[in-house]
Amino acid sequence: xxxxxxxxxxxxxxxxxxxxxxxxxxxxxxxxxxxxxxxxxxxxxxxxxxxxxxxxxxxxxxxxxxxxxxxxxxxxxxxxxxxxxxxxxxxxxxxxxxxxxxxxxxxxxxxxxxxxxxxxxxxxxxxxxxxxxxxxxxxxxxxxxxxxxxxxxxxxxxxxxxxxxxxxxxxxxxxxxxxxxxxxxxxxxxxxxxxxxxxxxxxxxxxxxxxxxxxxxxxxxxxxxxxxxxxxxxxxxxxxxxxxxxxxxxxxxxxxxxxxxxxxxxxxxxxxxxxxxxxxxxxxxxxxxxxxxxxxxxxx
Ligand SMILES: Cc1cc2nc3c(=O)[nH]c(=O)nc-3n(C[C@H](O)[C@H](O)[C@H](O)COP(=O)(O)OP(=O)(O)OC[C@H]3O[C@@H](n4cnc5c(N)ncnc54)[C@H](O)[C@@H]3O)c2cc1C
Numbered sequence: 001x002x003x004x005x006x007x008x009x010x011x012x013x014x015x016x017x018x019x020x021x022x023x024x025x026x027x028x029x030x031x032x033x034x035x036x037x038x039x040x041x042x043x044x045x046x047x048x049x050x051x052x053x054x055x056x057x058x059x060x061x062x063x064x065x066x067x068x069x070x071x072x073x074x075x076x077x078x079x080x081x082x083x084x085x086x087x088x089x090x091x092x093x094x095x096x097x098x099x100x101x102x103x104x105x106x107x108x109x110x111x112x113x114x115x116x117x118x119x120x121x122x123x124x125x126x127x128x129x130x131x132x133x134x135x136x137x138x139x140x141x142x143x144x145x146x147x148x149x150x151x152x153x154x155x156x157x158x159x160x161x162x163x164x165x166x167x168x169x170x171x172x173x174x175x176x177x178x179x180x181x182x183x184x185x186x187x188x189x190x191x192x193x194x195x196x197x198x199x200x201x202x203x204x205x206x207x208x209x210x211x212x213x214x215x216x217x218x219x220x221x222x223x224x225x226x227x228x229x230x231x232x233x234x235x236x237x238x239x240x241x242x243x244x245x246x247x248x249x250x251x252x253x254x255x256x257x258x259x260x261x262x263x264x265x266x267x268x269x270x271x272x273x274x275x276x277x278x279x280x281x282x283x284x285x286x287x288x289x290x291x292x293x294x295x296x297x298x299x300x
Contacts, residue, residue, distance in 0.1 A: 030073030048157025072299030116194030234258030
């Protein structure tokens, strides 16, 4: 298969036994059999078609800020979108960007153009593709509020199509992409004219709030658990007296109990064991099952 892939994409854009700790914000976990970085839509399409014909499992990776790869690694191919997916253009009130562009870069481009609507998303450390997949959100706003449409390619590389916001079924940390496996190529956002200085002040204020309330100096994947209906995950964890509880190098953050952090040298197994301890304790105390928001993949 690797030989077939080298006919489609430069060998320098492929890495065998790729350490996923390097590509994910938890800085933990095993290796992927192969990581490929297509630089444009044509290369991505070619790669997906080869993987489909070979029956090879694969997963697209954005900025790796919501993925944990188990220590046994990922048996298959991780497709990380290359620099050809990073473009951002502003035209009037509309922003078009590649799915590999970071939310922070898109929000900055919006602010520079005096467009409001993305301030609340600007501190989320994900790519546009990952943010649409997760319907990422913060401080009362989510991608859904500003997204107009996306272009996608099917998992097998066979079909290109456009989906408007309505057909993405965006809900709390959910999009239809989690069922279809379609890969986002580009996204279009509709914003409103605003005051550049005020927009930048708002972004700075939200950044300061994050730095104060979240353990930003430690590797993590943000809030580890989804918000259960009627509760806040972090509050449940705190009320179950789990703040500071650790397994190996993994710890329930002292600063924000919704975060599991890598204090240094954590393995994915440490993190997953800690997750289970937290889930069991919260279930016992409050009868609530905490579901991970983080996508956990790979082998034990
Ligand atoms: C410090 C910190 C703070 C965070 N704060 C927030 C927050 O406030 N709000 C919030 O919602 N999240 C937050 N997160 C979580 C994370 O940043 C978001 O979920 C983000 O949207 C993930 O984007 P990503 O590019 O890193 O995706 P990845 O982690 O790379 O991937 C996540 C999922 O998206 C899929 N995916 C990635 N790219 C594509 C694509 N092009 N097409 C289709 N599927 C794709 C992957 O296959 C995977 O299943 C935080 C994380 C950290 C580390």
